[in-house]
Amino acid sequence: MRRKSLTHLGETEMEVLHHVWDLGEATVADVRERILEDRDVAYTTIMTVMKKLAEKGYLDYHKEGRSYVYQPAQEPDAVQHSLLQRLMEKVFQGSPSALVQTLVQREELSEEERAEIRGLIDVLEEEEDDSNDVDDNS
Structure with a gap:
């Protein structure tokens, strides 16, 4: 039986998301290049993760030539808050x-x-x- 993740985002998905947030927009090659600084990872792995993040609504993308360029679909603080809420509840x-x-x-x-x-x-x-002072004065 597969264990359900506490956050519905895997470790590699979070790592990729952080790189896209840092870069503002990125291709699969851009993200892979950054991850290769720490560990070996296949191009197809990053491509699959980025597609899944787009399906889940965390990334948007558009096509430039033959490449897909991804950008955040949500602000980092909104995603972090949502993940923290889920963790807090569970x-x-x-x-x-x-x-x-x-x-x-x-x-x-x-x-x-x-x-x-x-x-x-x-x-x-x-x-x-401050908000109580405003309420008191009305």
Whole structure:
């Protein structure tokens, strides 16, 4: 029996998607060239992965001469949010605080990363305070 992926995107699909996001638009050869810096991969493998990503709605493409040029169909943050939502629901029973708590307690966070997380929370609280002030004044 095949195990179902937590995110519905495989590791190679995520890797390819990151390369297309970085490049803005790319051919199969462009993506393969980048992956070859780390490991050997067949052209046909990358071609198949990019076609699947297009079928799943993550990439769009157009034809230039004999090549297909792929570009993101969705913004990276939208895809990441969707994948994180799915992970949160499956692993943390839909609890954002359980996800963050596990991340913060289990990861070796640098002082800079901890400060960045605190800053993000501060911004959220400021935005919440600002929206409450607007509501109070109406």
